Amino acid sequence: MDKIDDLVSTGKSHLENGNFENALSFFEQALLLNPKNPDLWNYKGAALRSLGRYAESMECFNNSLKLDPRDKFSS
Template sequence: MAIKEAEMFYKQAMSFLEQGKVDKSIEFFDSALEIDKEYVSAWNDKGVALMELGKYQDALNCFEHVVRLEPGDNMA
């Protein structure tokens, strides 16, 4: 159940990101990550959103989470 809820927040975050509502998308990525701290896609896309806001250090922290969770993943 919790995984489905995290996925729901993630999908809403992506929708906001696509609409250019970057701050709102980050709120929803955070909600997804509160439920599932190992949600790789949420970490990655939150990093993308933060880059759009020019918050490069915060984005880097997100991408580092991706690398730690999935060392062989090429997303980050």
């Protein structure tokens, strides 16, 4: 696995376990490495939504759609 995959995997694990702040941190690190990846924006948006930070999460989902308008997984 490459660094981004490791960060996403760890972030998803934290998200599933309810550690939303930690998950957000890992997704943000992954985005620093690849800000053009719509999936990473979706993960960050999911973490923010779980934290109740809805306006910020919508920005992330919108970024994902800007990168890939056909993204059916963008929440």
